[in-house]
Amino acid sequence: MADLQAPLRPMRKKGLVDFLVQFRWIFVIFVVLPFSSLYYFLIYLGDVRSEMKSYKQRQKEHDENVLKVVKRLRQRDPKKDGLVCTARKPWIAVGMRNVDYKRARHYEVDLSAFRNILEINKERMVARVEPLVNMGQITRVTVPMNLSLAVVAELDDLTVGGLINGYGIEGSSHIYGLFSDTVVAYEIVLADGRVVRATKDNEHSDLFYAIPWSQGTLGFLVAAEIKLIPIKEYMRLTYTPVVGNLKELAQGYMDSFAPRDGDQDNRAKVPDFVEGMVYSPTEGVFMTGRYASKEEAKRKGNKINNVGWWFKPWFYQHAQTALKKGEFVEYIPTREYYHRHTRCLYWEGKLILPFGDQFWFRFLLGWLMPPKVSLLKATQGEAIRNYYHEMHVIQDMLVPLYKVGDALEWVDREMEIYPIWLCPHRLFKLPVKTMVYPEPGFEHHHRQGDTHYAQMFTDVGVYYAPGPVLRGEVFDGAEAVRKLEKWLIENHSFQPQYAVSELNEKDFWKMFDADLYEHVRKKYRAVGTFMSVYYKSKKGRKTEKEVQEAEQAHLETAYAEAD
Numbered sequence: 001m002a003d004l005q006a007p008l009r010p011m012r013k014k015g016l017v018d019f020l021v022q023f024r025w026i027f028v029i030f031v032v033l034p035f036s037s038l039y040y041f042l043i044y045l046g047d048v049r050s051e052m053k054s055y056k057q058r059q060k061e062h063d064e065n066v067l068k069v070v071k072r073l074r075q076r077d078p079k080k081d082g083l084v085c086t087a088r089k090p091w092i093a094v095g096m097r098n099v100d101y102k103r104a105r106h107y108e109v110d111l112s113a114f115r116n117i118l119e120i121n122k123e124r125m126v127a128r129v130e131p132l133v134n135m136g137q138i139t140r141v142t143v144p145m146n147l148s149l150a151v152v153a154e155l156d157d158l159t160v161g162g163l164i165n166g167y168g169i170e171g172s173s174h175i176y177g178l179f180s181d182t183v184v185a186y187e188i189v190l191a192d193g194r195v196v197r198a199t200k201d202n203e204h205s206d207l208f209y210a211i212p213w214s215q216g217t218l219g220f221l222v223a224a225e226i227k228l229i230p231i232k233e234y235m236r237l238t239y240t241p242v243v244g245n246l247k248e249l250a251q252g253y254m255d256s257f258a259p260r261d262g263d264q265d266n267r268a269k270v271p272d273f274v275e276g277m278v279y280s281p282t283e284g285v286f287m288t289g290r291y292a293s294k295e296e297a298k299r300k301g302n303k304i305n306n307v308g309w310w311f312k313p314w315f316y317q318h319a320q321t322a323l324k325k326g327e328f329v330e331y332i333p334t335r336e337y338y339h340r341h342t343r344c345l346y347w348e349g350k351l352i353l354p355f356g357d358q359f360w361f362r363f364l365l366g367w368l369m370p371p372k373v374s375l376l377k378a379t380q381g382e383a384i385r386n387y388y389h390e391m392h393v394i395q396d397m398l399v400p401l402y403k404v405g406d407a408l409e410w411v412d413r414e415m416e417i418y419p420i421w422l423c424p425h426r427l428f429k430l431p432v433k434t435m436v437y438p439e440p441g442f443e444h445h446h447r448q449g450d451t452h453y454a455q456m457f458t459d460v461g462v463y464y465a466p467g468p469v470l471r472g473e474v475f476d477g478a479e480a481v482r483k484l485e486k487w488l489i490e491n492h493s494f495q496p497q498y499a500v501s502e503l504n505e506k507d508f509w510k511m512f513d514a515d516l517y518e519h520v521r522k523k524y525r526a527v528g529t530f531m532s533v534y535y536k537s538k539k540g541r542k543t544e545k546e547v548q549e550a551e552q553a554h555l556e557t558a559y560a561e562a563d
Contacts, residue, residue, distance in 0.1 A: 010474045012473055039375065050115070058118050059118055059119075062222070069222065076529075078528060085106050086220075120228070122145075128223060135152055147231065153179060157373060165211065166497055174257055189220040191528075210435075234291070234294065238287065238289070239287050239319055239322040240252075247405040273288065277316055277320070307332055310343070310363075346421065346463055348464070396499065400439060407460045494511060517533065
């Protein structure tokens, strides 16, 4: 992973928590993995039972569950009950951010029943799904039909609701944008119990544009209609190694999917999927994929790689072999390609199980992978959780494409984390200014990857233990995140809210735009019912006093003015 060079900082004194983290793999193997497998199996059985029901029956159950949510909301007494949130336990969320707001007084609404695929409409090319439907569930249904969501996040456990209210991306986002950009309509239960359908061109269009990144603070999402696209059975994947300094690696990454002549909408020049992995300050592998038919994949001389088999090398390590053997091409079954990072949780699996990538482990126990993230969180305890916040980084930096080289140099200088994940995505110029938005006037610069209607950004994924931590040196994780957030604000870049954040309220609203969000919270009476998105994202334990202040706050003064 990170280059373990000579120490550059003072050595850190190790304690009991270091010992517990070092040997946590014992607990993971004998407790977390078996229970994860059982949990996955039970969820699978539930999904199968759901799929056996008719769409009419699923819709009937959906309507009944929506009425329960409405009834529960209307039973709330604003004078006595706390702010509204879901009844989901904090450890169930996939994100690493502490769900500390649930430690204070709050009013719970149970959404656990909303996990059905309500309809696959082949005529409209839309999937109507409930918010707890996850990516593994939806691809299991759509891929055999040669259909897929336009953007399929890589990890099986990621849910539709989380990807909409928060943030979602995949290798097709350089064409379709973020996950929320592929949504056609939202069904929302508002603070007053009304149920509305929001689209980009109906009377609730302001709500439609405000929902993404709002973290469920405008209302309860109970269904979404999401764009479908036609696909083929295989992904023809080309692995291209690039060697050079970080700026040269960034340029090689840009050239892999963004034509220098600016012809970004020419599908003959732009691949269906793009992904990059930077393994060191001088080496990277960039992958481009195009959908391919079964007939093409099985032609003589073509190599098919079933990366989803339990004993196969972890995907990031398989891709790394291109640095030794040069560029190569292979065909991967489409659904297995979508979920290529699930088994090893990108490369986090190496920290959880240091020998998990060895053949003997993959062959004997690889079928148990991955450990369920929610169970890892539920069993880590407060001390280990705080250790990971200080000694471990899971952050995504959403930066303009032309600044990727600068971002890579910053990560190398401040954190020394490798591999680094690169995934491009469009940020569209919309009729209204949303919480995340392109740089003003970007269309006049004609930069590589941009069009007149969208600026190309890149997710720079930073997931692992920093180099100083691996060398046993002192490392201030909170200060490193503060520096990262400062860099993002200065470079018109964004931090997804699933991550641990050190932002104060003033800086939060420097990074994100508050205008539409404020307007919608007022208009749809979310103030005093749902907590603000900053409050929900804020790090640390929430007190009763904070809850009361949040209930009484007025939006005119809640968001600090940007300098």
